[in-house]
Amino acid sequence: MNLTLEYHRSPVRYMTTRTATGTSVGGRASGWMAANLSPLRLLNRPEPRLPGAGWTRVRPRLSGICGSDLGLLTGRNSPYLSALISLPFTPGHEVVGETLDDLPGLPRRSRVVLDPVLGCVPRGLEPCAGCAADQPSRCDHITAGRVSAGMQTGYCADTGGGWSRVFVAHASQLHRVPDTVDDERAVLAEPLACAIHTVRRVPIPDGASVLVVGAGTVGLLTTMALREYTKAGPIYVIARYGHQRELAREAGATEVLASDRAARALRRATGGFLARPERGSEYLLGGVDLAFDCTAGSGLDTALRVVRAGGTVVMSGMPNTGVDLTPLWFRELNLVGAYCSGGHDFPDALALAQSAPLTGYVDAVYPLSRWRDAIGHASAAGRLGSVKVAFDPTKDQ
Amino acid sequence: MSRPGFVLEVDERTPALLMHEGEGFRLEKLPLGSRVIYPPESLPGLRDLDAHIRHALANPLGREPLHELLRPGMRLTIVFDDLSIPLPPMRTPDIRQRIIEQVLELAAAKGVDDVELIAGNALHRRMTPAELKRTVGERVFRSFFPRHLRNHDAEDKANLTEIGQTRHGEVVEINRRAAESDLIVYVNVSLTAMSGGPKSVSVGLASYRSLKHHHNVHTLRHSKSFNDPPNSAMHHSYNRMAGLLDESVNIFQIETTVNNDTFPDYVGFLNKREWEWNLKDQASYLAVKRANDLAPPKQRRQIWHRTAAPYGVTSVTAGDPIQVHEVTTRHVLRQQLTEVDGPADIGIFGLPYICPYNVNSIMNPILVMSLGLGYFFNLYRGQPIVRPGGVAIYYHPVRNEFHPVHHPSYIDFFEEVLAETTDPVAIETKFEEQFATDPWYIHLYRNSYAYHGVHPLYMWYWGAHALEHLGDVIFVGGNRKTTARMGFRSASTLDDALEMARERVGGSPSINYLHAPPLTMADVR
C-alpha cells in the first residue's frame, strides 16, 4: 500500500478556504486554513499502476512544498486551472527520488529529479507544436493521452505525486542527479529550472537594471539565475523578511529593498520622477528595465509600477490576484509569462544546484504524517525564517 | 520684573523637572547635583507695537528715514522671513504683517507702484497660500497674491543673478528681482542669535550655488557655535557675502525680537519653573499630559501644530543691516542668555515637537538630529554644555515617519544614505551633488511643497560639530531602529541612558540639562 496525501473533490472545503482566505482576517490565518480546512487527506492507496512502457515507479526522498501547492490548498489558485487537473490527485512536483524499475539508460535505484511537465512524450502522443520545439511546458495535449488530465505530475490522478511513498514517472521526465549534489540541493532543481527558464524568456541586455519582486524560493533562485545566465547590471530585490535580505545578497542582489520603500529607492537608483496617485501606491515615471514578479501575484502591481516605459515585466509566480493593468497600457510595457521549464533548463539547473549558494534552503523536513505542521510551516515560511519546506516520505513508518 | 536666567542645582528638595519629548512632555527626576539651565523669564513685550514700528521706520540706524528712501517709479522689494521662524508660529497678527503694512502705507503715500513681496525661503519648502496669508495678513495677501507675493525660487535660473565672488571665492547669487530693485526692505524675526543681519538677504534669497559655500561640513565644524556669530565660520562667510551685496544692493533692514512667551496660557506650566507650579499648574499638567498621551497621533500632532505662541515683541529696529543687527542680537541675548559655570560630562536636552523645518509638518528623524545635535547643542556661547567626548542625552521618540510631500528627499536620505554611512564628510563627498541636482527633487521644490533635495544633507551637516564633539548620543524613549540607523543609541529610561553613558563618563558624571523651550542659550565659561 502507498501512504499518500490526496487532494480530493470537496466543494464545501474548497469554497470555505477560498472564501475565508479572501478576507483580510482569513488571509492572515491562511496557513491554518490550508492545514485544517483544505480538501487534503492522508490515506493508504494502492500503488499507482505503470501507464506503459518507459514509465517507472519513483520513491521520493524529498518532496518540496511549492507556493502553487499552498495556493491550491487555500483555494487561491485560479479556477482556470481546474480544467487541467484530474481528481483526486497527490500533489508534489518538486521531487528528488529513486527509481524502482529498470529503464533503458536508467537503472533502478537511480537518484533522479523530476521534470513534472506531462507533455506529449509521456502521454504517448504525437508531439504538438510546443513539444516538437522542445518546449513541453507549452504542450497543448495536457488533458489527453495515456494518463488523465494534469498539467504536471502532482496534478494528475494517474501518476500520483511527490507527497506519497511512491508515484510513477516517464523516463523523459527524469534527470539523473550527480552524486555531488545532495538531496537538499537536488530538490531545488525543479524551481531552479523554472528560474532559469524565466530569465531566458526575455532578452536581457547587458547592464540592464532588473528588479526581482519577492525573495521567496522563486525570487532567490531567479536572482541566482540572473547572475549566472545573464549579464544584467544592478539587480534589486524586494524582500520582506530579514533572512531573505541576507540570502538575496548572497544570491547576487545589488541592493535589497523593503517593499514599502521600493519605489523611492528605485527612483533614486534609476532616476526619474515619483508620482503619487490619490489612491493606490506610488509609481515611477522612469524606473528599471525589467522586473520579475516572483510572488503569488501580489508583487505584480509593484512590478508594473516601477518599470520604465517600454520595459518588461515577467511573471514567474503563479498569479492569483487581480491587478490594475493601467501602467501596462500607459507605459507600453511588455508583460511576459514564464511557466515551468524546457530545453536545457533542467541540466543547467542541476549544474547550478551544485555551485549555487543553496545551503540551508531546505531547513524543515517533515514526514507525511505531520503534513498539517508542514503545510502550516510552509505557509509562514518567510516569517519563520525558512525558504523551502519539504516532505520526506521515507521517514514515515 | 522678569527674573534673569539661572542655573539650578538639583538637590533633595527639587521636584521632578519638565522635559519636552516630541509631541509630548514628561517630568523627570534628575540625579542630585545635576545643573539645570533656565532661561531668563519672559521679558515684557512692547506696549504700543505699531507706534514702535512707526518710530523705527522714521528713525533708522545708519539710513535715511524710510519715507525718504521711497519715490515714485522705483522698484521696491519687500522680503520677509519664511515660516521657519518664529517657533512656534506667533499669534496673528504676525509681526511681519504689522511691519509690512506700515511699509506699504509709506510706499502708497509716496506713490510706489512696483512693489514685490518675496518670502526669503532659500531652499526651504514654499509657503502655501494659507501660510503666506497668515504671515503677511489678509490685506497684503489680497493686494499682492499671487503675482507680486511669491516664494523665492532658488532653482529658477532665469530669476537668479550672480552678484560676484567674495575674496574667498564664494559665489554670491541671489534673487534677480531683489538684486535689481532700487530698495530691498527686509522684514525679519530673530528668534535666535544666529538669524538676521547679514544672513537675511545673502541666505534667504540665495541659490544652492551660493549656499554651498557656507552650508558645508567644514564651515559648520568651525562654527562654535553658529549661534555665536563672532565665533562662527558660517557667519564669517555670511558677512563676506553681505559685504559684497552691500556694494550693489540697497537694503533697509527691519529686525524684530520676541520674548519667551512660547506657550499659550492653557499650557502655561511649560513656561514656569517647576517648584513654582501651583495646584492649577499641576492639575493642568496632569490633564494635558494624559489627554496628550491618549490622543491619536494624528490629532495630537494637529493640536500641537495649531498652537500659536503669544509672543510679545521686545524690539523693533530698522536701518543698516549691520548696525540694526547689533541691537537685535543684544535683545536676543538679553532674553536667552544664562551663564553656566563650565561644561559637564553629560548634556541633557528635551527636544520639542517643532523645529524650523516641520512647521505644519512631521518631525522626521533627520530633523530630530538637526534639532538636537544642531540647534540645541549649538545653543551656547564659549563652549558647549557638554565636554569634548562627553555624552548627550536627548528626549524624543524619534519615530520613523516622514511627511511625503514636504520631505521627499529626507526619506531617501534616511533609507539609502544613512544605511551606508553617517559620517558627514563621506555624505558630503558622495551624495551632495546627487541630491542637489536630482531633477525630481528640484521639480518638487519648485512646484510642490518640498524642501530642496540637498536639504536633508544640510540638516546632517548641522550636527557635524556635535558629532565631532560628542562621545556618544543617547535618545531616551527613542525608536531603537531609527536611532541606530542614525548612529545613535536609544534607552528606555534616563537611568538606562546614564548606565549606557557610564562607559564614557564613569559612574558619577556631572550633568547639565538645558531647560528649553522657552529657548535658553548657555553662556558657558
Place this chain on the structure above:
Amino acid sequence: MGLIRDVKVLTGGRDWRGRSRTPRSAAAHEPPEPPREFPTGWARTQVAQAARRALQRGVLTPLTWSQTRPEVQGRERLDALKGPVVFVANHSSHLDTPLILGSIPAHLSKRVAVGAAADYFFDARWRAAVTALVFNAFPVERHRSRRLRSLAPYLLAKGWSLLLFPEGTRSEDGWMSPLRLGAAHLCVTQGVPIIPIALRGTYAAMPRGRNWPVPGRARVVVRYGTPLHPAEGEGARAFNVRVGESITQLWAEEDLGWYGSLRAQARGELALPSGQQYPTGSWRRTWESTRPLVDRAPRRAWRS
C-alpha cells in the same frame, strides 16, 4: 497605569497642598511673593453676623467682663449718632478690641468692622479666618510694603462703622505713640465722624506677650469721647491733631477728672501720653504703665 505614574512623579517631593520647596540654588531667584488678599466678604454676610453676635455676646464679652472689671464711660455721647462712624482708640493690649466691641452702644455695634494688621492677623489662613469671624476684622496694611487696596472706604460706603487703632501697633510699654494719618485721612475724605476712645489699664491687665489677663480682675476703663466731625476744609493733618488731643484729654480724665482734664488741656499742660517724662529704656516706663488703676468712686465734677 499611566495616570498613577504621572501623579506619583508629579507629587514626589511636594507637600499635601502641592507646593514644592524651593531648591537651594533657586532661593536667590525666588519671585517676590505676590500679595495675597484674604477674602473677608463672607464674614459680613448675615449668617456670619449672626454667628459673630452669638460668639461675642455669648463668649467674648462675658469672658472679658469676667476676667477684668471694665468701667465704661461717655457712652451717652454716642446716643444721637448714626453710623457709619470711625472709632479710634489707643492700643496697648489684646483686650482692647473685646472691650470696645462689648461696650459700643447697641445701635452702632451691629455693624462694626475692625481694622487688623494684615501681616499679623491675616498671615496664616486659620488665624485670618478666626479673626474675621469673631471680630469682623479686615486687613490693614501697616508697612506699605505691599500694595493692597484698602477695604476701609468701601466698608464705610457700605454703612459699616470701623474700629481703627491709628498707632499702627500695640504699645510696647503701655504708652502711646503718635497717631498715624490714615484714620483721619479716611474720615476727611469720606466725611464721617471719628469717635475717640481712650483705654486705660488694659496694658496692666494684659500686656503684650500675655495671652490671658492677669489674675485678679484688673480694673480697666473704656472712655468714649465726643464725636469729632471733620470741619469744612479741614485737612487730615489738622483733624488728626484734634483727634490726638481728644484722646489725650480722655486719657488724662482718668487721672485728673473730667473737668480737670479740660482745664489742663486748656492750659496747654496736656501732651500725648507717650511717657516722655520717663527716659527711653527706663524701667520706670513699664513700671508706671503697669500700675493698677486705683479703684475710686466717681469723682465729682467740681473739686471741692
